[in-house]
Amino acid sequence: MALIDDYDMELSTPECDLESSIYRATVRLHADISDVLPFVNATVEKAEYIAGVPVLVWSEGAHRYALRADEIAVSNISDRGEATRIVQELVSRINSIWERRDQIEPSYASYERPKVLDVLKLLPRTNCGQCGMPACMAFADAVIREKKLLADCAPLCGEECAGQLAALREMGL
Ligand code: SF4
CATH class of the missing domain: 3.30.310 (TATA-Binding Protein)
Known part of the structure; x- marks a missing residue:
């Protein structure tokens, strides 16, 4: 049954x-x-x-x-x-x-969402608005809540931000 x-x-x-x-x-x-x-x-x-x-x-x-x-x-x-x-x-x-x-191997682990400030520290922090959000802080919150993708931040995808982007990816974002 x-x-x-x-x-x-x-x-x-x-x-x-x-x-x-x-x-x-x-x-x-x-x-x-x-x-x-x-x-x-x-x-x-x-x-x-x-x-x-x-x-x-x-x-x-x-x-x-x-x-x-x-x-x-x-x-x-x-x-x-x-x-x-x-x-x-x-x-x-x-x-x-x-x-x-x-x-199936059962999993008792729980995903821990990154903290907004930890994500914010790795963003360009120019508040340019290209992602459609009014500020980088709002974008960080939206990414954590899966309402936005890291790729929505054009400046973050530039070569000069490659290290920050890799660190954000390591956080599971
Ligand atoms: S596009 Fe990137 S740098 Fe510009 S406001 Fe959005 S998160 Fe900040």
Whole structure:
């Protein structure tokens, strides 16, 4: 029998913006999926994992995913059709990972996001605005949140900044 074979899904708007047309899908599970989290963690990139809660959070494409013992949440959903498709795909993926768990080395590691000031120190710090952000500080924050790419900072891609760019890449950005 599949780990997840039944669930209820609901859509909600962010509490800070009840008029929003972007939704969050919350899936209530009828099973405890705590044990699969380290195996899912081993298959995704830059996931934040807290075993004691437990919770596993990561981003893929435009969405942010959170798995808890009896709940799945997916952010940045445009409508119920998209929510249904994404949740079905995720449930299928989790079930597949669970079935193959004897072939997967579980990961109990948690990705640690770089600090804004550590990223800022390695940027050109001219506040030129070429990246579309008002200042390098805002760009640093956006890169950490995966809203911008290092490549969006044209001055950083110049030869004179090669060392800084390499250091930022080493931080996993
Ligand atoms: S393009 Fe680079 S240097 Fe210019 S504001 Fe953006 S982060 Fe700063």
